[in-house]
Amino acid sequence: MPNQTGSPLEARQNPLVYTVILYLAIAIFIIFAIWVLLKIIKKKHSSPEWIEAHKKQPTKQADVIRLSKVIGLSNEERLLLTRICREQKMPNIFYSYTDSDALDDLFKRSYLTFKGIPFSTNLIYSLFRLKFHIEQYIISTKSIASSHSIPLNTVFTYVGKSQNAYQLKMVKNQKEGIILTIPKNLDESEDKPEPLSKISLSFTTTSNTQYTFETRLVRDNKVFDGTKQVLVAHSNTITSLNRRQYKRLELDVPCKYSAVEVFTNKKGDPDLRPKENKYDGKLANISSSGCCLISNYPIKEQQYIYIETTLPPDKDIVVSGLITGLRQNKESGLYDLHVVFIKLPVSEQVKILSSVYGYE
Helix, strand or coil: CCCCCCCCHHHHHHHHHHHHHHHHHHHHHHHHHHHHHHHHHHHHCCCHHHHHHHHEECCHHHHHHHHHHHHHCCHHHHHHHHHHHHHHCCCCCCHHHCCCCHHHHHHHHHHHHHHHHCCHHHHHHHHHHHHHHEEEEEHCCCCCCCCCHHHCEEEEEEEECCEEEEEEEEEEEECCCCEECCCHHHHHCCCCCCCEEEEEEEECCCCEEEHHHHHHEEEEEECECCCEEEEEEEEEEEEEEECCCCEEEEEEEEEEEEEEEECCCCCCCEEEECCCEEEEEEEEEEECCEEEEECCCCCCCCCCCEEEEEEECCCCEEEEEEEEEEHHHHHHHEEEEEEEEECCHHHCCCHHHHHHHHHC
């Protein structure tokens, strides 16, 4: 009688095992094939030829969605960006949003289009918010992390013990530190820092990004063409100051201002009413959230103030705000009043923003 080497159950199980192994092998092959295909597609989509061919194509919704994920746009911002790209026939926004001229042209044309639509104030306001969001993301990707990367001819601001501000220009960025010119008014004042003392410097890049960092004055350097110089140490802890809600416009325009009477309305909110006596001043800068007013008088902080002015080219604005900072310029004797706007209507914000961005 012949020998039997396996039970009937084992004989039935063997084909099942082989079937499972076969299916696993097929699944692994399919996964591998998909992985290879994705790699090929990714390589193709990152090739200069593919990118160049798709740059000039009209923006699709998928392009906006892709960009929204990169920048972190809200759903409302994504919908607005889709709309303006479609209406203005914008070439692929995913590849052109870092082009400042192309981006500005897109938003300016959209602004002019929206101006022709009745009751579009809130829409225009959202347009400026979207542009600022995109600009801030671009700035963040180009941020300076070390003083080694600061370009030549950058002008630094140093605020001395007297709270007077001085301008120091970089003439050389070398391995051992940065060489800065010292203006005569600082060299001859008590604000001049001592060698080896710590100082804080701030500067603004060509993209209007503001930075500050702390460094140490190493030594006085040689005098060149009658201008004194100092060597300051490098720093790897540079901090960006761009935390404003909107872009700020530097100005030198006259204004009128007055004190404010504060009443309480039925809701319990302050109702600000300007007093009759108005004084002459100047605006040094403005954004839709606040401004810097140059005054002959040292008005105390935490006081309300009323301001009226004309922004270029001919936008009359009226604002009320709270004085949050005061600093005297020792040279001119005038006072810088930092004002945060209170209850500023969207219509006034839009007028300010259109001047800030130069959209007429």
